[in-house]
Amino acid sequence: MNNQYVDLLIVGAGPAGLAAAISAREEGIESILILEREQEPGGILRQCIHNGFGLHRFHEELTGPEYAQRDIDRIRELNIPVECGTTVLSVSDQRVITCVSASKGFRRIQAGAVILAMGCRERPRGALCTPGTRCAGIYSAGTAQRFVNLEGFMPGKRVVILGSGDIGLIMARRMTLQGAKVLACVEIMPYSSGLNRNIVQCLEDYGIPLYLQHTVTEIHGRERLDGITIAQVDNKRIPIPGTEIHFDCDTLLLSCGLIPENELSQGAGVEISPLTSGPVVSDNLETSVPGIFSCGNVLHVHDLVDHVSNESFKAGKAAAAFICNPSHAEARFAVCDGTGVRGTVPQRISAAPQEDVQLMFRPSDVFRNAAAVVECGGQEILRKKAMIYTPGEMAVLTLKKEVFSTLSGDTITVRIEGEKNNG
Amino acid sequence: MTVSLAADGSFVSVTGNTCPRGAVYAKQECTEPLRVITAVIPVSGSNLPLSVKTSGPVPKEKIAAIMQVLGDVSVTAPVSAGDVIVPDVLGTGADIIATRSVAATHL
Numbered sequence: 001m002n003n004q005y006v007d008l009l010i011v012g013a014g015p016a017g018l019a020a021a022i023s024a025r026e027e028g029i030e031s032i033l034i035l036e037r038e039q040e041p042g043g044i045l046r047q048c049i050h051n052g053f054g055l056h057r058f059h060e061e062l063t064g065p066e067y068a069q070r071d072i073d074r075i076r077e078l079n080i081p082v083e084c085g086t087t088v089l090s091v092s093d094q095r096v097i098t099c100v101s102a103s104k105g106f107r108r109i110q111a112g113a114v115i116l117a118m119g120c121r122e123r124p125r126g127a128l129c130t131p132g133t134r135c136a137g138i139y140s141a142g143t144a145q146r147f148v149n150l151e152g153f154m155p156g157k158r159v160v161i162l163g164s165g166d167i168g169l170i171m172a173r174r175m176t177l178q179g180a181k182v183l184a185c186v187e188i189m190p191y192s193s194g195l196n197r198n199i200v201q202c203l204e205d206y207g208i209p210l211y212l213q214h215t216v217t218e219i220h221g222r223e224r225l226d227g228i229t230i231a232q233v234d235n236k237r238i239p240i241p242g243t244e245i246h247f248d249c250d251t252l253l254l255s256c257g258l259i260p261e262n263e264l265s266q267g268a269g270v271e272i273s274p275l276t277s278g279p280v281v282s283d284n285l286e287t288s289v290p291g292i293f294s295c296g297n298v299l300h301v302h303d304l305v306d307h308v309s310n311e312s313f314k315a316g317k318a319a320a321a322f323i324c325n326p327s328h329a330e331a332r333f334a335v336c337d338g339t340g341v342r343g344t345v346p347q348r349i350s351a352a353p354q355e356d357v358q359l360m361f362r363p364s365d366v367f368r369n370a371a372a373v374v375e376c377g378g379q380e381i382l383r384k385k386a387m388i389y390t391p392g393e394m395a396v397l398t399l400k401k402e403v404f405s406t407l408s409g410d411t412i413t414v415r416i417e418g419e420k421n422n423g
Numbered sequence: 424m425t426v427s428l429a430a431d432g433s434f435v436s437v438t439g440n441t442c443p444r445g446a447v448y449a450k451q452e453c454t455e456p457l458r459v460i461t462a463v464i465p466v467s468g469s470n471l472p473l474s475v476k477t478s479g480p481v482p483k484e485k486i487a488a489i490m491q492v493l494g495d496v497s498v499t500a501p502v503s504a505g506d507v508i509v510p511d512v513l514g515t516g517a518d519i520i521a522t523r524s525v526a527a528t529h530l
Contacts, residue, residue, distance in 0.1 A: 046523075049461050049462075049463060049474035049476075049522060049523075050461050051459045051461055051476055061459065063461055063474065063476055063522040065474055065504070065522050065523040066504065066522050066523075069504060069523070148463065149463050149472065149474060150471070150472070151471075151472075152463065152465065152470065152471060152472035177460075177462055177486070177490055178462070178463070201458060205458070205483060205486070387441065
């Protein structure tokens, strides 16, 4: 077994890991290593062949592979090593990483700082408690996306999609364009958790019906799926007898949410938020363990890769600062979710942040003609009005760095004021 | 946001938009909706599919016809991102271009 030292070790070469590496190098960190378990860098963007990525960052609409390629090109220009086909087995609280690859075997690497950028994975069938047989033909939407876009085969011909998350919507269009018949998209909530543009461009464009407040109540089939039954649900999400609709189909795709993949983080003793399922971080994206940082979908699930890149640039910069001066800034403020707000990141803010602080969160319901309000010690420090706040779109509030020295309280609360309107 | 159209479908006005881009989009969407189409096509000499897109937005009603064209396209590896696969597809003025590179070695 060989022992190695690097200043900065990054777990994951998706958009988060790549952006973090680029910014750390631009801050002057020479010794950087990115470990990636897939055979190529790019992460989930490799299979997201649709366009719409990069509007904020590059002011143009790119496909996933094109967006990833821009960062990969920059990584190559900067000569930052990316070791693919390498699985990280553990990260310790002393920043010792163990990893394994076919070419180099088992290794132990000591890092000056670690950035966790492992991304997220899909909620599987087992977590959904769907009734019915365990036949073939049931895939998570992302798995189907990989089959179609990367491996070149179709998982089925007649498809129903459970859940209206963005990947499910995108796959409704992809399956249709590649020749399948998508019969329905079924959502248990009274609203879609996907972006509006995806409802329009992936369902409405192709006449695919969206059944809101419906769920799958029966899965039929022995060897292979041959049909499903859906039913309307009441306000407590209990199926209403007599509202069943049957579909003859051979494939069910599940698009029921994403969960940050934090087994490595937990192994390092990083505190995990039950609300985001990602690490608890301070405004510089440092976790509860000194020198271990986190960014991208492993921290909290984003809607837009542009936001992932932006967050990861900050993490790279903060990790570079830690490498030059390994000190762990004590948190001065705790950030709390108020009414209508879920999972605000960061959860902690230092006394004097180096940069403006972006608070990101998901509204808990749909609010119309609403305002997001940030308060500290009874003092209102920010108010941002919007025609609509919805759980499908992450809200972002920017607090100027100058504001923190004026605050007297210790708790910063974010809440939404306005009419709840889930219909 | 409300878009008013005349009886013959021609554009009259947009109201209720919150920014100038909204008005442009709403007018376009109600008179001639445009989409960028992306797809994957098989590549001979590789077992990986090639992802492609239209180089610009094309009329929505041409999506099916463009997919038909793509069904008959034959491409041989290697292909580089940005390569034109079908120039000026169906006279739309947009090319079908590769969005990733596929090497000839993936067999």
